[in-house]
Amino acid sequence: MGLIHIPISRVDQKFLNEMQEYMTHELGNKPNTVRNKLQRFRGLVNEAFKQGLISKDPYYQFERVKREKVSRAKLGEKEINRIVNLELEKGSELWHVRNYFIFSFYMAGIRFSDICTLTPENLVDGRLKYEMKKTGSTKNIKLLEPAIEILKGYNTDKKGYIFPILNEVYKDEFVLRKKISSKNVIVNRHLKELAKQAKIDENISFHVSRHSFANYALQKGMGVYSISKALAHSNLKTTEVYLKSFDEELLDNEMENIFK
CATH class of the missing domain: 1.10.1240 (Methyltransferase, Methionine Synthase (B12-binding Domains); Chain A, domain 1)
Structure with missing residues (x-):
């Protein structure tokens, strides 16, 4: 076709x-x-x-x-920490990819397409404010300390993109989407190497940072409404479907705990 x-x-x-x-x-x-x-x-x-x-x-x-039926891959707190604690050469591809992934986790699962095109102008008064490519709506979220620490190693006061994922600023939307897609493939390949080094069996991609945030928030007791707002879902039903598999796992753990 x-x-x-x-x-x-x-x-x-x-x-x-x-x-x-x-x-x-x-x-x-x-x-x-x-x-x-x-x-x-x-x-x-x-x-x-x-x-x-x-x-x-x-x-x-x-x-x-x-x-x-979708089974959403995600990482738990211990697995996230294992990736954070990997000894990687500063400035290497793996070092950068880890930063992108962990930044996304701490920033409520910002999508790869959005992290690619963040500029210093998106940093406003201790917050990250940007237009999501998938929906066109604006997201405004507080920058947490771990995310701020990651940003210190990148371009936050000059023109261009914050993270060195794309070589240049692309005006043509079609070209931009193609570049982001090809970079996503490369980043996902590096993430698999990070998972291997961290002894994580889960087959991870960049989107797993989003699943991991949602699961972590649920485990820590954040309400569905707040998780929905953090993920910028258009309605609660979407979030409920998104969290269903995580919710079942949480119930399994709680059932095991009460009968110990």
Whole structure:
């Protein structure tokens, strides 16, 4: 399917089936990713249907792949500390990647796409204020001491980005997204090496910092509403689904403790 132009009039149930097959088998997308992409595409199709550009709703009786139950990888407090305490050469790639990951953990799971483009202008009166790329909404959160310590080793008073992830400031949004995506792959590779050195079995990626923060906050008794605000979710339902697997583990631990 690739980068080709397809008339909206050709979008029918057969097209949706082919699209689903392509994403599943050619792109290797997971079921939940396929479902989410099809849901976003549905918005375009609905608009075309309203305007009479297509005569039938192709999504009527269309069967999407079933949603997979998600098990969210996360690190516990001891594992986070093992990464923090690794002896790494200052200025090395692993040293930088550890800083990015730990900074994200202490800053309520700031996403990789956002950490890449932070500038000194995002640091305001002891707070981190930035526009989230995923949602376009603004996040304003207090800079905690461990995060401040990490920032001391980076560019916080000059032009350009704070962290040396991207080589230059990219004005073109498409180019920027591609650069961030390629850097994310490299950072995730380094994170796996950090996990290996810290003797952590979990298969971690940068997004695990976000899961780890949410799990840590839950373990420490932070309420769902506060966790939702910290993660900048649009509604509590999203947070409840996000925390479900962590909540089950917390219950398991509490059950074990009362019968010791």
